Amino acid sequence: MATQSLVGTKNKAGQTITDPWQMMHDAERTPCFFTGSEVIKEALRRANCDIMIAYPITPQSEAAALIGELFAEGFIGDYFRGESEFAVMSQCAGAAFGGARVFTTTAGPGTMRAMENFPMWAGARLPIQMIVTCRGINSPLSIQPDTLEISYLLNTGMLVWHAETAQDFYDWILKGYIVSEEPDVHLPLALCCDGFFVTHTKDMVNLTPAEMCLPPYDPYRSPVPCMDMECPPVRMMRDPFVMKSNYISYATHASWQQEVWAAVERSRKHTVRWLDGLIEVDNPDADILIVSSGTAVSQGREAKILLEEEGIDVGIVKIKSLRPWPGEEIREVTKNAKHIIVPEFNVTGWMAREIKSTITNSERVYAGPHVCGGMTLPPEIIAADIKSLLGIKTAALAGRGS
Incomplete structure (x- = not known):
C-alpha cells in the first residue's frame, strides 16, 4: 500500500511514478533505433533504480558505461565500479541487504568468476537484477556470443529469462523488477541475451515515455527482514548457527533451499502475466x-x-x-x-x-x-x-x- 500511494508523485529525477501495468501496456510508445546496450540504458532510465555497480568485461562494458551517464544525469541513485567481478556481486548483495533496488551487468568469464554469489543472493532472497550478455567462457579466449554460461545459472535459485531481441530486453528489464520484487517471489533475476548479436546491433525498439518510471522498491515487502542478523537466513556473521549445532544447520539449509525453489515456482504466475506466457x-x-x-x-x-x-x-x-x-x-x-x-x-x-x-x-x-x-x-x-x-x-x- 505504501508503494501504491506514491503513484502519480515525482521521483528525485522529476519522473512521474506510474502504475507498472499502465506504463507497460497502456502508455504510448515511441519507436527508436537503438543498440541493445542503449536499450539497457533506456530501460534503467525508467526503472527508478537505487544503485548500479559495474565492472568492465566485453560485451557488457558499453551498457555499464552508458548507465554511468544516467547517474550523472540523476536517474540512478548511486553508481561505482567494483574491483573485480566477484567484488561487484558481493557489493550488490550488500546494497540489496540494505534495501536498495540494485542492477548490474556481466558476461562470460565475469559471470563464472562471480558464480559463488548467485546462490547466496537467492538464499538471502535479494531481488537483484543482473544482465548477462553471454559470451564464450572456454579457453582459448573468445569474446564472441556463446550461451554456455546460462547452463551454470540454471541451478543457482535465480530466475533466468533469455531475451531474443532488443525489444524483449527493454520490456523484460522493467517487468523483471516487478516479478522479482513480489513478496512471494523476492529472488534475483538473471536476464540473459546473446552478446553482440543483441548488445551491439541496432534494432527498432518501442519505448515508453521517459517521464514515466516504476514505483520505487519497497524493502518492507520483503519476505525476510532486511539486515537482521538474528533471523535466518540472514544471520550470517555473529554467532552463526552452523557453528552451534550441525542439526540446526542441516534443518535450516534443507528447509530454506526448498523455500528458494518454491519461490521460483511461485514466480510462475507473475511471469506468465507479465511476459504473456513462458513460451511463444x-x-x-x-x-x-x-x-x-x-x-x-x-x-x-x-x-x-x-x-x-x-x-x-x-x-x-x-x-x-x-x-x-x-x-x-x-x-x-x-x-x-x-x-x-x-x-x-x-x-x-x-x-x-x-x-x-x-x-x-x-x-x-x-x-x-x-x-x-x-x-x-x-x-x-x-x-x-x-x-x-x-x-x-x-x-x-x-x-x-x-
Whole structure:
C-alpha cells in the first residue's frame, strides 16, 4: 500500500511514478533505433533504480558505461565500479541487504568468476537484477556470443529469462523488477541475451515515455527482514548457527533451499502475466518444431521461411523463461510433433537436455545444430539438418572460411 500511494508523485529525477501495468501496456510508445546496450540504458532510465555497480568485461562494458551517464544525469541513485567481478556481486548483495533496488551487468568469464554469489543472493532472497550478455567462457579466449554460461545459472535459485531481441530486453528489464520484487517471489533475476548479436546491433525498439518510471522498491515487502542478523537466513556473521549445532544447520539449509525453489515456482504466475506466457508459439500444429531461446529463435524463424518455400511445414517455439521452466507448456505444444529441433549457440546442448528431460518420447529431440565460440548459425544450416532428418538430400554446404 505504501508503494501504491506514491503513484502519480515525482521521483528525485522529476519522473512521474506510474502504475507498472499502465506504463507497460497502456502508455504510448515511441519507436527508436537503438543498440541493445542503449536499450539497457533506456530501460534503467525508467526503472527508478537505487544503485548500479559495474565492472568492465566485453560485451557488457558499453551498457555499464552508458548507465554511468544516467547517474550523472540523476536517474540512478548511486553508481561505482567494483574491483573485480566477484567484488561487484558481493557489493550488490550488500546494497540489496540494505534495501536498495540494485542492477548490474556481466558476461562470460565475469559471470563464472562471480558464480559463488548467485546462490547466496537467492538464499538471502535479494531481488537483484543482473544482465548477462553471454559470451564464450572456454579457453582459448573468445569474446564472441556463446550461451554456455546460462547452463551454470540454471541451478543457482535465480530466475533466468533469455531475451531474443532488443525489444524483449527493454520490456523484460522493467517487468523483471516487478516479478522479482513480489513478496512471494523476492529472488534475483538473471536476464540473459546473446552478446553482440543483441548488445551491439541496432534494432527498432518501442519505448515508453521517459517521464514515466516504476514505483520505487519497497524493502518492507520483503519476505525476510532486511539486515537482521538474528533471523535466518540472514544471520550470517555473529554467532552463526552452523557453528552451534550441525542439526540446526542441516534443518535450516534443507528447509530454506526448498523455500528458494518454491519461490521460483511461485514466480510462475507473475511471469506468465507479465511476459504473456513462458513460451511463444508460431504454427504449433506442424510435425516439425524448432524449439529454442535467445537469438537461436531468430535464426529458426529464418530457417522456417526457407523450408516453407520448399513446401516443408515448420513451427517455432520460443522459450522466454528458463527458470521457472515451462515444462507443462512444452509438453503440451510438442505432444504431436514428430521432430523437435533445438538449435543452440553452445557446444553442450543444455537446452536440448532440458527439453529431453521434460517430454515423453524424447528421441524426437534433435540436439542441434550447435555453433560455439562466436560462430554464426546460418538458417541454411538449420534447414539442411531438418531436411536430413526427413531423408531429403541436400547440396553440401561450404565449410567455414572456404
